[in-house]
Amino acid sequence: MKFLGMDEIIKKDTLIYYRNEYSGSASFALVADKRTSIRFQSIVEMKPTGERDVFLKLLDNIDYPVIPIIKSLKEEIINIDREGLPL
Numbered sequence: 855m856k857f858l859g860m861d862e863i864i865k866k867d868t869l870i871y872y873r874n875e876y877s878g879s880a881s882f883a884l885v886a887d888k889r890t891s892i893r894f895q896s897i898v899e900m901k902p903t904g905e906r907d908v909f910l911k912l913l914d915n916i917d918y919p920v921i922p923i924i925k926s927l928k929e930e931i932i933n934i935d936r937e938g939l940p941l
Contacts, residue, residue, distance in 0.1 A: 855918065856883040857926040861891070865939055872900040874935055880927055884918050892916055894927060898935045906932050 863878035877895045884890055893913040898906050908928045916923070 855885075855922050855926075857881075857930065858883055858889070860930060860934075863934065863939055874898045876931060876934065880923075880930070882918075882923060882926075890916060890918075892923065896927075896931050898931060906935060908932060 858881040860878050860880045863876060866875040866877070868875055875895070875897050877893075879891050879893045881889060881891050891914075895911045895913065897909045899909070900906055908931050910924055910927055910931070912920070912924070
């Protein structure tokens with residue numbers, strides 16, 4: 855499995871300053887160069903210690919182990935939250 859990138863990333867305006875909500879789709883290359891796109895929703899919440907908690911919800915069903923996909927998505931969402939949305 856290889857993470858290819860994210861598309862259609864939307865940041866939702868929230869009234870809570872330490873919480874950001876994102877939605878979009880992510881592309882992955884799975885076994886034998888089979889490519890798939892997965893829609894997701896996520897919430898990034900900043901703890902008082904400065905750590906970020908990421909809550910992720912996959913909106914599409916996939917025929918692949920979910921744990922590596924969730925791990926790579928969470929890492930990328932944390933990067934987007936730190937650096938801002940890509941232009």
